[in-house]
Amino acid sequence: MSRIGRQPIPLPKGVTVEVAPGQVKVKGPKGELFVPVSPEMRIVVEEGLVRVERPSDDRRHKSLHGLTRTLIANAVKGVSEGxxxxxxxxxxxxxxxxxxxxxxxxxxxxxxxxxxxxxxxxxxxxxxxxxxxxxxxxxxxxxxxxxxxxxxxxxxxxxxxxxxxxxxxxxxxxxxxxxx
Structure with a gap:
């Protein structure tokens, strides 16, 4: 598995994540961002954590795994700290x-x-x-x-x-x- 992709994203206080097909909405104290994601990636929102899972070990899915996790983590940091x-x-x-x-x-x-x-x-x-x-x-x-x-x-x-x-x-x- 991707070393970056498998790390969960901790959600700071006041930050919410909503998953829709093809995009993730991240809302926080500084504003809200929409992150486009591949519909093949599975985003799981649990208590205070966001995890990104890939459907297979296909080369394309491996490359999207870390990318998707990093884009969501950047959005979470952006709406909380800027x-x-x-x-x-x-x-x-x-x-x-x-x-x-x-x-x-x-x-x-x-x-x-x-x-x-x-x-x-x-x-x-x-x-x-x-x-x-x-x-x-x-x-x-x-x-x-x-x-x-x-x-x-x-x-x-x-x-x-x-x-x-x-x-x-x-x-x-x-x-x-x-x-x-």
Whole structure:
């Protein structure tokens, strides 16, 4: 059996899980999410636990087993705690500020770049060089953070751009210069 797939998912207080054909509804204090699942997988909700069972040891069922369990576990964590992704802005004159719900980035272009958050995502700018992306959907939080980072990707030579907070910064040495 899948090592990840066979682990039960503990349900925190205030989180409910409802199983319908083809999807699982996870509801908690921060909101609700619908997780699409394969109708072949069997989801069992017991007292405070959710288990995912597969019908056979077929290769396809093995691969869906761990995936289904992880998607449901991410939804449970999202509606109970939420997800946060932090970005750092480095560079002279580079900064961010909130403009309503949107974030306005000044990152070396001739104009500021305004990024509107999709539904379910909020931005925080605790410092002019730090952006926090918050939401309950792990995939959406990661995608919005990647879109923000793509506005000005980190430079491999100059240590400037938009970085993930936990991203290691690797600088290339550049040219050695002319030898005389």
């Amino acid at each position: 997800y946060v992704r932090e970005l750092l802005i480095k560079g002279i004159g580079y900064r961010a500020k909130l403009s309503g719900r949107a974030v306005e980035l000044t990152v070396g272009y001739s104009h500021p770049v305004v990024v509107e958050p999709p539904a379910g995502i909020t931005f925080e700018v605790p410092e002019p060089t730090k952006i926090r992306v918050l939401g309950i959907d792990k995939q959406l939080v990661g995608q919005v953070a990647a879109n923000l980072r793509a506005v000005r990707k980190p430079s491999a030579y100059h240590e400037k751009g938009i970085y993930y907070a936990d991203e290691p910064i690797r600088l290339k040495p550049g040219k050695a210069g002319a030898k005389k």
